[in-house]
Amino acid sequence: MNGRVIVLAQDLIWSDRLARAVEAAGGKPIRVASLERLAAAVVGTDAAIIDLTALAYDGVAAIETARAAGARVLAVGQHDDHKLRKRALAAGADRVYAYRKLFEDGPATVAAWLGSPAAIGS
Numbered sequence: 001m002n003g004r005v006i007v008l009a010q011d012l013i014w015s016d017r018l019a020r021a022v023e024a025a026g027g028k029p030i031r032v033a034s035l036e037r038l039a040a041a042v043v044g045t046d047a048a049i050i051d052l053t054a055l056a057y058d059g060v061a062a063i064e065t066a067r068a069a070g071a072r073v074l075a076v077g078q079h080d081d082h083k084l085r086k087r088a089l090a091a092g093a094d095r096v097y098a099y100r101k102l103f104e105d106g107p108a109t110v111a112a113w114l115g116s117p118a119a120i121g122s
Helices: 012-024 035-041 059-068 082-091 099-115
Strands: 004-008 028-032 047-051 072-077 095-098
Touching (some): 004 035, 012 028, 035 059, 047 059, 095 099
Parallel strands (some): 004 028, 004 047, 047 072
16 A cells, blocks of 8 residues: 545545544545546545545545545445445445544544455455
8 A cells, every 4th residue: 555545525624634534544645625636636546535425526426436446445424324325335435434433533443444454345
């Protein structure tokens, strides 16, 4: 792994929070805020963290884009949106975490994900 992690989030606070979690986990965050920028930035990158609840892009399409480029994907979204969680996993996300989990334990959660082998079949 080259250490670069794309962070796709429309919300500036979550973009910053996720980027800081990546840095604390030893990665190098590359922040983007659109599907087009994700597609350009993900080439040659091993991992992406995608905020699912943005209005500016389709989070599930973002997962598909990142996976098509060969990146592993961690997604974050609302804890009670079970349909979106299932769609994200079906699109190839390794994990889908609630905002609260990454708010309370972001660096350790990201470090564990970055250090774990890719999910089989994802």
